[in-house]
Amino acid sequence: MGVSNKSRIMAGLAVVSVATITWGSEFGLPTLEFPYQEADPEADGDTGVAGVEDSSGPTSFWEGWTRTAEFGLTGSAGNTENLNIRAIFETERETDTLRTLFRARYLYGEDEGSVSENEGRVRGENDWLFPGERYFLFAFSVYEFDEFQDWDTRLQMFGGVGYEFLKERALLDNGQDRASLTGRLGAGVTREFGGTDDVWHPEAVIGLDFVWEINDRNTFAAGTEVFPALDDFGEFRSISYISHDVQLAETADLRLRVGAEHEYDSDPGDAKEHDVKYYLTILATF
Secondary structure (H helix, E strand, C coil): CCHHHHHHHHHHHHHHHHHHHCCCHHHCCCCCCCCCCCCCHHHHCCCCCCCCCCCCCCCCCCCCCEEEEEEEEEEECCCCCEEEEEEEEEEEEECCCEEEEEEEEEEEEEECCEEEEEEEEEEEEEEEECCCCCEEEEEEEEEEEECCCCCCEEEEEEEEEEEEEEEEECCCCCCCCEEEEEEEEEEEEEEEECCCCCCEEEEEEEEEEEEEECCCCEEEEEEEEEEEECCCCCCEEEEEEEEEEEECCCCCCEEEEEEEEEEEECCCCCCCCEEEEEEEEEEEEC
């Protein structure tokens, strides 16, 4: 695919991502409002809303972000020569009504001097929360490239409804752990540019994510997203993951992560249906 097409796709993604992650009251765009009652400030503080305490959350969209950098490197030289790099940057922000996530990942590998892996993925995601409710609305967009797929770049845009089946619930008898289980159901469109099927396709999305903070030092996570084709019954894609984090520092700013990812495509073209990656990385939160 020519440079002009790639530039156009990148520009489109930038517009979609920025629109997604910045949609909120901070910029005067559409928001959902809830009825409230006037309250006696002496009875409920200075909030002016009955039964609601003053929130200490960020007041500006550019405040309150948590950033994580993840990096892994393996290699060998001598009888065999190989190099593998895994680099991820993630930033997240959550308030009472909005949860925003931006994640960028790059993977690169060489085997005996030849490139064996070269792919990148950028994801922007927004969840619109309703205080006191388990359900929420979501929207996300994904842009990715992969040198060893049957396409040059892929763009995905989805939206739908999510539900928190578990929210920081203790599963162990000691009550010190916290578990969360979140489901998502929605629809959207996907297009693979530069491949044999360079058209927009409608797809559904079914997602499930489980996060278990076992104790202060260990966190387990697993999840999957399935994308059934809506215009070709029986065809689908899926992305699944599993990981375990171990805290390396008392401040929890440094963690060791071991995990695996599995991607499946029932119609991969010239590529393989299954793609499995396993990794050991270091994470720093700042």
